[in-house]
Amino acid sequence: MLIAMAGLPGSGKSTLAGEIARALGCSLLSVDPIEAAMWRAGVARDQPTGLAAYVIAEDLARAQMLLGHDVVIDAVNDADAARGQWEALAAELGEPLAFVEVFCSDETEHRRRLTERRRDIVGFPEPTWDSVVERRAAFTEWTRGRLRLDSMLSQQDNVAAALAHIASVKMRDSSSGEAF
Secondary structure, X not given: OXXXXXXXXXXXXXXXXXXXXXXXXXXXXXXXXXXXXHHHOOOOOOOOHHHHHHHHHHHHHHHHHHOOOOEEEEOOOOOHHHHHHHHHHHHHXXXXXXXXXXXXXXXXXXXXXXXXXXOOOOOOOOOOHHHHHHHHHHHHOOOOOOEEEEOOOOHHHHHHHHHHHHHHHHHOXXXXXXXX
């Protein structure tokens, strides 16, 4: 099964992705560390490394799923093309896909989290609040099914809701090719 996380930087998406992967005992593939690794390897930042990171994550997810492992993708997934990439991969492999979007309903808290977070991704700069606000609009156009979780709620409750959603998607007929 493929579980594609979505959400703005600083929303709590990566934290929840890690908890879901831990609970399911499955692979977790994060786009930001992949992009940072390309930069450390000498790929220029003016190259389309963001897109390349999504493509690499897709290939790694495919390999893990072909081995029979479930995969959690940790990426912003704010563009329809990015979400379509995961839909196409799940359809190609005939596996179910669950989208889980994480948002923070308290803008002040979201901004504080973004400003104060310190991830251990060498060479990867944190986005600015202005860049996060600009990306927010892309989520308003998302009409396909997904579970939306507010990171202002308890992490325990959000993990439980995500796991219940994932289990229900897994039980549905995966041949429909729909993401929920």
